[in-house]
Amino acid sequence: MLRSRVARVALAAAVVGVLAACAGGAGDADGTGGPGPATPSTADALESGTITVFAAASLTDAFEELAARFEERHPEVDVVLNLGGSAALAQQVVAGAPADVFAAAAEPPMATVVDAGLADDATVFATNTLELAVPTGNPAGIAGLDDLAREELRIALCDESVPCGAAAATLLDEAGVDAAPDTLESDVKAVLTKVALGEVDAGLVYRTDVRSSGGSVEGIDVPAAASVVNRYPIAALAEAPHPAAAAAFTAFVTGPEGRDVLDRLGFGAP
């Protein structure tokens, strides 16, 4: 699935690039799009165009809904989502992908972008914690974190290079569990898919993933996970082709309406 996602991102980036070029200068038309938190309820007109939002895979459901609501409020703006592993997205932004907004599942990928001078300040807008996901019916009888050390079980984790993997490593370390994974996936959705297909007996994913899976996996609460919190930062990018709309979208996500949506999907408050 990774390759197609990458291809899609590349294609979308190319299309956006062309569109941006065709649209000419994407300057700030009037004073509405200042960097200060615009009130989402006042639907000031933005310059029409398409903004590209790079977001962590774990934000898929939340950002699809947020994008739809934002477009309702600003019919003149189209939001295109590119979803993937946070680290990969960060590398693409650094490599010059024409993105307007970046939302990561942890702070290190955002730091990569900020260090490259491509974002000034990031706002943490949500938190998430890990949970054990097992196939429906829990065929292997997984009870807790300790089961991840059982060699005979099939276990999927995220690779440590992505936020869910880093969090999983921290969690397992703190709990003193020597996990025996069979695969280290490059984003959380790949872990979730393998659990849902029953190809693995358990995986560590975000609680929001379990909630948004529509019952295709079951969650098992891990008390120790409460102390390993992923903080999700968002930033409008310095070289955004549409800075006003980018700022407006960022403000929308961090504002009350964004909070509502994120709450409902299981994300914690910053």
Place this chain on the structure above:
Amino acid sequence: MTAPQTTPRAPTRRRPPRAHGGLAWPVAVLAGVGLAVLVLPLVALVARAPWGELGELLARESVLEALVLSLGTATAATGVCLMLGVPLAVLLARAAAWPTPARRLLRAAVTVPLVLPPVVGGIALLLLLGRRGLIGSALDDLFGITVPFTTGAVVLAQVFVALPFLVFAVEGALRSTDRRTELAAATLGASRWQVFRHVTLPLVAPGVAAGAVLCFTRALGEFGATITFAGSLPGVTRTLPIASYLAMQTDPDEAIALALLLLAVSVGVLLLLRDRWLPGVRG
């Protein structure tokens, strides 16, 4: 493309306008652009390589592990492809006498993996051989065998994507051989197997070698089907391309080093085998 004002650098060499073997300028220009598309990315890869730290990067445990795994699985996949692909190519070449629908179906079955995104192949393999797959569930219930996430799964994914390359190379060679040599062998007392072993196979040997090289390099570069079907665990299923992809997220220098390694191995294999066994394919 509308106005010819953007005349590209005209060839400065003086040549008779219709010199034999000369190219029309649009052909020459587009050919040059095409060549650039193929070569420039590799130039960039080489130019951006962290040559100073290359030794240290390539000596890393994770890199060596991925290299050994990649070479091993690609070799095994090539072996499997040879064993299954040559007979399949013979079947395909002989299918000329079949009724058209059956012949087309057979050809399509061999062609599809060639045009399929490898990820789709990985999903399909998972649905067949995964623990809840068509065959995989029986394997698991009866023998306790699970295929995904094993090195064998990596080989299987590579075979799936690389087999058509071998089949078509050998089939092409078969089609260009004179079938009457096989008939002549039969009149000299050769059984069908002996005809295959002593006549058909030696005659298509250059095609088999070419197919094996293509097969190996394709298997070496396999990514999508592998990560989908076999997962990604260092030393077990994390091959060079997957290691390179993952490294790109956190350590671009290591990713570039891995990419260079992959490039070197592929080109090396191509050159080595071409000189030794593929005189007919030489440029």
Place this chain on the structure above:
Amino acid sequence: MTRETPAPSPPPRGPAGARPALHADVTVTRGAHRVEAAFDALPGHPLAVVGPNGAGKSTLLAAIAGLVPVDAGRVRIGDRDVDRLPPERRRVGVLFQDYVLFPHLTVRDNVAFAARMRGSRHDARAAAEPWLARYGLTTLADRLPGELSGGQAQRVALARALAAEPEVLLLDEPMSALDVELRHDMRAELAQHVREFGGATVVVTHSRADAATLADHVLVLEDGRVTQRGTLEELAAAPATPYVRRMLATSEG
């Protein structure tokens, strides 16, 4: 014999006597064409099958060798019914029109091929030596077919076929791949080899000269049917069709 070949030595194995006859009575369909023919070829009395292009001559030979299936009829060699046997078990040797040597094998290994199918490479090569000597191929033994002249290739093909010790020998247009200047000498040489073989022999040709030199009976095949049979003299006395009359009038085919 005009060429300086080694003096013909006796065949390495098996005397020429007591060879079986070939009896064929077959119907063969190839695409839109249908061939029906019945004939006997007796040892020591080569039969020429002549006819215009497309008459079905080569199809008839292929049917006897087992290379195409027959619709009906039978093929007997001596008292063996061979029409249900695969080609490798019929003991029918074929000299193909353009010889069809194995391009990847040396002259020696081409001639040794039949023996190689029955034994080790070493034994097969040893068994090939007398045949190479007999056909003047010893000095060419390590060459590949691509390095041979037409006449040399014909000798290799004949040695290869006869080294398999067939009971019946079929020759398909044996001269057509040779340069016209060479044909006369090669034809005489081939006739000599056919006589030495001594078994039932069928030669397909559209050349009167081939029929005259290589065979002593002629069967005329036109459009899949036998239109006349007999010696060339008998044909000349009463040509049954315009084709036979034209064929007899040409000096070299």
